[in-house]
Structures are given as C-alpha cells and as structure tokens.
Amino acid sequence: MTQSFDIAVIGATGTVGETLVQILEERDFPVGSLHLLASSESAGHSVPFRGKNLRVREVDEFDFSKVQLVFFAAGPAVTLSFASRATAAGCSLIDLSGALPADQAPQVVPEANAHVLVGMKKPFQVSSPSPSATTLAVVLAPLLGIIDLQRINLTASLAVSAQGREAVTELARQTAELLNVRPLEPSFFDRQMAFNLLAQVGKPDEQGHTLLEKRLVREVRQVMALPSLKISVTCIQAPVFFGDSYSVTLQACDEVDLAQVNAALEDAPGIELVEAGDYPTAVGDAVGQDVVYVGRVRRGIDDPSELNLWLTSDNVRKGAALNAVQVAELLIKDLS
Amino acid sequence: MTQSFDIAVIGATGTVGETLVQILEERDFPVGSLHLLASSESAGHSVPFRGKNLRVREVDEFDFSKVQLVFFAAGPAVTLSFASRATAAGCSLIDLSGALPADQAPQVVPEANAHVLVGMKKPFQVSSPSPSATTLAVVLAPLLGIIDLQRINLTASLAVSAQGREAVTELARQTAELLNVRPLEPSFFDRQMAFNLLAQVGKPDEQGHTLLEKRLVREVRQVMALPSLKISVTCIQAPVFFGDSYSVTLQACDEVDLAQVNAALEDAPGIELVEAGDYPTAVGDAVGQDVVYVGRVRRGIDDPSELNLWLTSDNVRKGAALNAVQVAELLIKDLS
Ligand SMILES: NC(=O)c1ccc[n+]([C@@H]2O[C@H](COP(=O)([O-])OP(=O)(O)OC[C@H]3O[C@@H](n4cnc5c(N)ncnc54)[C@H](OP(=O)(O)O)[C@@H]3O)[C@@H](O)[C@H]2O)c1
Ligand SMILES: NC(=O)c1ccc[n+]([C@@H]2O[C@H](COP(=O)([O-])OP(=O)(O)OC[C@H]3O[C@@H](n4cnc5c(N)ncnc54)[C@H](OP(=O)(O)O)[C@@H]3O)[C@@H](O)[C@H]2O)c1
Numbered sequence: 087m088t089q090s091f092d093i094a095v096i097g098a099t100g101t102v103g104e105t106l107v108q109i110l111e112e113r114d115f116p117v118g119s120l121h122l123l124a125s126s127e128s129a130g131h132s133v134p135f136r137g138k139n140l141r142v143r144e145v146d147e148f149d150f151s152k153v154q155l156v157f158f159a160a161g162p163a164v165t166l167s168f169a170s171r172a173t174a175a176g177c178s179l180i181d182l183s184g185a186l187p188a189d190q191a192p193q194v195v196p197e198a199n200a201h202v203l204v205g206m207k208k209p210f211q212v213s214s215p216s217p218s219a220t221t222l223a224v225v226l227a228p229l230l231g232i233i234d235l236q237r238i239n240l241t242a243s244l245a246v247s248a249q250g251r252e253a254v255t256e257l258a259r260q261t262a263e264l265l266n267v268r269p270l271e272p273s274f275f276d277r278q279m280a281f282n283l284l285a286q287v288g289k290p291d292e293q294g295h296t297l298l299e300k301r302l303v304r305e306v307r308q309v310m311a312l313p314s315l316k317i318s319v320t321c322i323q324a325p326v327f328f329g330d331s332y333s334v335t336l337q338a339c340d341e342v343d344l345a346q347v348n349a350a351l352e353d354a355p356g357i358e359l360v361e362a363g364d365y366p367t368a369v370g371d372a373v374g375q376d377v378v379y380v381g382r383v384r385r386g387i388d389d390p391s392e393l394n395l396w397l398t399s400d401n402v403r404k405g406a407a408l409n410a411v412q413v414a415e416l417l418i419k420d421l422s
Numbered sequence: 423m424t425q426s427f428d429i430a431v432i433g434a435t436g437t438v439g440e441t442l443v444q445i446l447e448e449r450d451f452p453v454g455s456l457h458l459l460a461s462s463e464s465a466g467h468s469v470p471f472r473g474k475n476l477r478v479r480e481v482d483e484f485d486f487s488k489v490q491l492v493f494f495a496a497g498p499a500v501t502l503s504f505a506s507r508a509t510a511a512g513c514s515l516i517d518l519s520g521a522l523p524a525d526q527a528p529q530v531v532p533e534a535n536a537h538v539l540v541g542m543k544k545p546f547q548v549s550s551p552s553p554s555a556t557t558l559a560v561v562l563a564p565l566l567g568i569i570d571l572q573r574i575n576l577t578a579s580l581a582v583s584a585q586g587r588e589a590v591t592e593l594a595r596q597t598a599e600l601l602n603v604r605p606l607e608p609s610f611f612d613r614q615m616a617f618n619l620l621a622q623v624g625k626p627d628e629q630g631h632t633l634l635e636k637r638l639v640r641e642v643r644q645v646m647a648l649p650s651l652k653i654s655v656t657c658i659q660a661p662v663f664f665g666d667s668y669s670v671t672l673q674a675c676d677e678v679d680l681a682q683v684n685a686a687l688e689d690a691p692g693i694e695l696v697e698a699g700d701y702p703t704a705v706g707d708a709v710g711q712d713v714v715y716v717g718r719v720r721r722g723i724d725d726p727s728e729l730n731l732w733l734t735s736d737n738v739r740k741g742a743a744l745n746a747v748q749v750a751e752l753l754i755k756d757l758s
Contacts, residue, residue, distance in 0.1 A: 239654070241577040241669040243619055257617075262601055265594070278705050281593075283579055283660055283667045285701035285718050285732040294698065294720025294730075303723050318575070318722050318730060320669040324619055325661055331619045333577040333656040333669075362630065365621035369614050382621050384630030386654050387639050394630075394654060396621040 090118035091421055092153040094177075096145050096168065097160030098122035098133055101250055102182055106157055106407040107135055113411060116418065123148055124160065150175035154421050157410055158183055169211070178210035178421060180410045184301055186213055193305045195220050196412040197356040198227040203416050210421075212413050216298065217330055217405025218242045218321065219305035221397055224378045224404075226310055228354035229336070232346050233393060237316040237337040242302070243324040244287055245368065246279065248401050254327055261325075275323075284323040296321060329368025330405065332397040341390040344383065351380055356404075359383070365396055372398040376408055426454035427757055428489040430513075432481050432504065433496030434458035434469055437586055438518055442493055442743040443471055449747060452754065459484055460496065486511035490757050493746055494519055505547070514546035514757060516746045520637055522549055529641045531556050532748040533692040534563040539752050546757075548749050552634065553666055553741025554578045554657065555641035557733055560714045560740075562646055564690035565672070568682050569729060573652040573673040578638070579660040580623055581704065582615065584737050590663055597661075611659075620659040632657060665704025666741065668733040677726040680719065687716055692740075695719070701732055708734040712744055 093110070097103040103124075110117055122133050123145040132139035145164065150156065150172045158165045162185035169186060172179050181191055191211035192202050203212070214220070222240070229235070246253040256274035263270050264280050272278060288296045303317045324331070336342075351359045358377040360366050366379030378399040386392030399405050429446070433439035439460075446453055458469050459481040468475035481500065486492065486508045494501045498521035505522060508515050517527055527547035528538050539548070550556070558576070565571070582589040592610035599606050600616050608614060624632045639653045660667070672678075687695045694713040696702050702715030714735040722728030735741050 239575040239671055281662050282703050282705040295723055318671045326617050335575055335654045367618050369618040387631055
C-alpha cells in the first residue's frame, strides 16, 4: 500500500501553478485529494487532473487543516498572507514566490543541496529558488568539486513568461502589430519588447541592482553554501516566450580541466550536455523538458582558468514547478 | 575653395554600403565623384546620392586610379581580391570586412585611437573594426584613465542584420509563419531564430570560440593598445533586426569611483549616457543614431572594484558605416 497525501496548489490557474498540477500527474505523485486555489477572479474555473476537471476555489476560504502540503505559486503577497495560517494548521509548504526568509524556509534545489531537508522540523517550510538560481545551482553542483571557483559572471536572458501570463500575451500582441505595420502601444512592458532586448527586469535600487539580481545572488550563495561567492549578474528581458538562457563565466584560481568538466556534466543529474560544437536553445531544446541544457563549454581565449558555459532551461518547468515537485518528492517520506 | 575627393564604395547595395553612402551625404563629406560598386548581380541598379540616382557598376571592371579613396564593404573575399589593386593604383582604402592584418591596415576607432593615423604612409590602409569592438572601444576610451582595468567580461547580443540582408528577411519570415501557426522551415539560420536566442554566431573552432569572438578580442586589444588584456566574450544572435546590445563587466584592481565614471562617460565623444535608473534599448534608442548608448552603470553587488554597463549601438551605422566615414574625415586632410 502506498501512502498518499492531500495537497493544495495556490495559484493553480497561473503559469507556474498549471504546470505544477500537470507535473504532479505526470510523475505520479501520491496525491490523495488535490485542492486548487486562486483569487476570487478565477474561483469556479476548472483545471484538469487525472482525467477529471477540478474546481478552483478561493484561497481565502480554504481550511489548511485539510491538507498535509501546500504549494504557494501566487506571488509574494499571497505567501505572506497565508503561510503562517498554513503552518499553524500543521501543513507543510513549498513556496515559489521568494517571499520567505532563508532561515524560515531555506532555498532547496535537490541536485545541489537536498541535505538541508534532512532533520528539518515539521511542518516543513521550503523555498524553491528563482529559475535563474535553480538553473545555476543544478550546473554548479557537479563542478564545485573539480574547479576552485572564485567568481561567477552571468548574463541571464529571461523569457517574458517569467512575468506571468500578461507578459506572454503582450509580446504576441506587440509582434503582430509590428508585422502588420500598425502603431505600437506598449502596455505591460513600458516600451517595445518585440524584436528588442530590455536591459533590466523590474526597477533597480539606488545602486542600480534589480530585486531579481539581488535575489539570484542571495539564493545561489545560500543553495551552494558559499556565502561570500562573488557573482556579477545582469538579468535582461528577451523577446522569447518560454525558456531562459544564460551566458556564464566561471572564474577559477587554477587551470580548468575541460575533460573533467565535461565528464562531470555528463554524469550529473538534471543536466543534458550537448555535443561540442553544438549549442542548445530555449525553444529548440529546453522548453517542456526536465533538465538544464548545457553547451558551449570552453575555456577563455588565452585564459585557461576561465570556464564559459551556455545554459538554457524551461523557467516555468525545470526552473520552478518541477523543482518544487522534486523537493516534495524528497519530503513525502517524512510528511505523514 | 574646399577640396573634394573621388570615392568608391564596394558593396554599395548592401546593408553597410547603402548606409555608408547615406552618411557621406548627411555629413557633407567632400565627395567629388562617387563610384558605387557591387557584384554582377546588382550592376545596373541605382542608389540615390545628393538627389541623383547613381548607377551601380561591377567592381571587376573598375579602374581604381579614378579615385583617391575606396571603402570596402562587400565581405572579406572581395577585400582580399581587390585591396592590392587599389593600393597599386595609389588609392587609399578603408576596409570594413576584417580581412586585412593589423600590420597592413590597423583597426581604428576615432574616439579611441585616432593617433595611429598620424604619420601613416600613403596610400593609407585602415580597417574599421567589427561593430562589437568599435562599440566597446568608444566606451573604454574615456574609462581607461580612471579605472585600472584587469579583465572584461562581455555578452554581446547581436542583431540579425549583422549577417546582412538575408538574415533580416529570414527573421521576418520566421516570425510571420509562427504567428500564423504555419510550420517553420528554417533556411538562413539552421534553426528557429524568431522568439529564440542562438548561443553562437558562426562555427566555433576546436577550442569552442567563434571567429567573431576571436576577432573582437584581437581588435579591442589592438585599438586600446592593451595586447594582453583579458577578455571573456560570448557573441549570441538575438531576434532583433537592427542594433547590438552588450552586457559588460569591467573588473578593476581598485574600487571604482562611480561619480568619476559617470562624469567621464558624460563628457566623452560618441557616447550618450542615459539617466540612472533608466536604460537604453537597441530599437528605442540606438538604431539610426550616431552614438553608443550607455546605461545601467553600476558597481558589483558586494564588489566595488567591478563596473557593470549596458551598451547598445546601431551595428550598421555607429558600428560600421559611420566609424568608417569618421576615419575618412580624419584622413582627408592628408589625402590629396
Ligand atoms: N513564471 C515564472 O517563470 C516563475 C518562475 C518561478 C517562480 N515564479 C513565481 O511564481 C508565482 C506565480 O507566477 P506565475 O508566473 O505563475 O504568475 P501568473 O501566471 O500571473 O499566475 C498567478 C497566479 O496567482 C493567482 N493569484 C494572484 N493573486 C492572487 C490572490 N490575491 N489570491 C490568490 N491567488 C492569487 C492567480 O489566480 P487568478 O487566476 O485568480 O488571478 C494565478 O493563479 C510568482 O510569485 C512568481 O514570481 C514564477
Ligand atoms: N551588417 C553589419 O552589421 C556589418 C557591420 C560591420 C561590418 N560588416 C561587414 O561589411 C561587409 C558587408 O556586410 P553587409 O552586412 O552590408 O552585407 P550584405 O547586406 O549582404 O551586402 C553585401 C554587399 O557586398 C556586395 N558583394 C557581395 N559579393 C560581391 C562580389 N563578389 N563582388 C562585389 N560585391 C559583392 C553585395 O553586392 P550585390 O548586391 O551585387 O550582391 C552587397 O552590396 C561584410 O564584410 C561584413 O562582415 C557588416
């Protein structure tokens, strides 16, 4: 007899939430009853799960004592409003919004730091990091043992779906208007997103860093347990619907052994290394897949202590929903 | 009386060549007769210049002794075939193809190393660097005196027009097919370019570096007279028609003085610094403009010796045609 668990997904009608429900089904997660929650706006809608249409309900009225685990995928405000209600009812939670501090709900990427779950007290509270931190952590995990890492330099080109449904609709609309030579009236993005790159995602602070960039640095340091690792990061918005791409330079102290790097990436869980000479793309490879794609593995021009990589992953799936479900899979043996 | 010069443009029907002819007119370059040259394919076509339509002729039949200066904007093979014929006829040349070695035709970006033109022997032979090297040089020039530069890390997101007319047509065609939910058949690019990012431009060598990346490193080192400057570079192809964008990290030895950096960028020729908090884009700012736009000027998160910048410039104009004309403007006083 397999044990099953009663589960709630908050934000079940959203980009991440919908994928999360799909993944629970695909991976045959031992779900007993599934409660789909959202705002009053989509309460009453239905979402398919195991051949049935499940009704979406309002989170405000939900009784958390009905479930053992809840996924928070509805934004930081919703997490901050309901997390303590959930834990007070004895319910464990996995948060995808980044709202909870690391000492309350540590960031976990199973390929990199599953060990922090060992001995954790119930009800469990875990954060699933931003897609950028998740992707980077999956790839750093097999490399840390073989390169003496000094500094990471990263340009993350994010898909518009990183900003939810509205951003996806807006890129499609802008593109159609431009192709039909109609005047462009930006709405969700404050300027032309189609056939353009936006140099920042969200407002920068006084020092010029965006929240997303600071979050990435904080999360990578925490997940990799390297609190003073130097990371330079620029997150830009690309006119891509799904799938983030990363141009990464790892600066090591010593010469990088490429054969060792390739072997480690080849063997590591959660990674698909493409052939030398080839490279993966968001649309052609990563989207809909459960792994981070890695290509363009090379040392620096004239600098053998530099390792350059190109990464791409499905921001909604591998970067978010799947990572959260992988965490849940590790938790369930202690959940009941 | 102003002196005027007889000039030829090879590749006059191309992306760069057409813009070059426009710029000669816009800047009132002292052109006597203008000879527009291309392959047999477009011989007979005409291109407007100063209110007249000039006939394009085949380069094979051209008598170089008719002109004092020729711009080569038709690819490396054409430069290699005709450069020595031009100089044998006493004609000076500016090459935009990157085909000539630096000891024969040094790379020049007027804002950065105009001094190499001083005392050069006639007929002059000068190279206009790749758009990436040109853009970077314009921005490094005012900074080198105030930061102690150790290393550059750069992700260059190139517009498809970097690969000429066919690439521009292909991005438009792919986008239209996708929006109309028709099957995509990539031709110029070997995979989906619309709504995607391609991690390399051109074939990589055994070490994984593309020609464009190696050329950029070589050219920046030569123009800045820093032969052993460390540069890590990734050139990617973005679904953008015109305008290249650059995510740049300059690593210094000492703490970077941001006020000094901003003041230097503000005063420097060829640069438009956008307000703090804002950022420039290819489409919204750079395209059609004569300057490199600079934004997101910031130090590292926790690393004051790191300077991060976002640059964007019109690859065809500021990155190529305009730079070549600026070089010509410096040469003409000694040309006759
Ligand atoms: N998209 C990504 O790539 C990604 C990746 C990792 C993490 N995340 C994070 O995941 C969360 C959801 O992102 P998303 O992209 O899925 O956004 P989205 O597509 O805009 O969906 C938002 C979801 O949250 C629900 N919601 C909004 N306000 C609510 C409220 N007051 N009470 C209850 N439910 C509410 C929405 O329900 P209604 O239908 O009722 O409005 C919807 O189900 C965010 O915190 C985001 O930062 C996103
Ligand atoms: N596009 C950029 O952003 C950029 C920037 C800097 C430098 N460049 C360099 O500038 C050069 C031209 O690039 P482009 O983008 O302008 O290319 P393009 O749009 O494809 O135009 C190529 C031009 O070269 C001519 N041409 C081709 N083969 C020829 C031959 N055998 N003999 C004479 N003319 C010939 C073409 O004439 P037909 O009409 O007769 O074919 C056309 O005028 C290349 O070396 C490129 O690397 C380009």
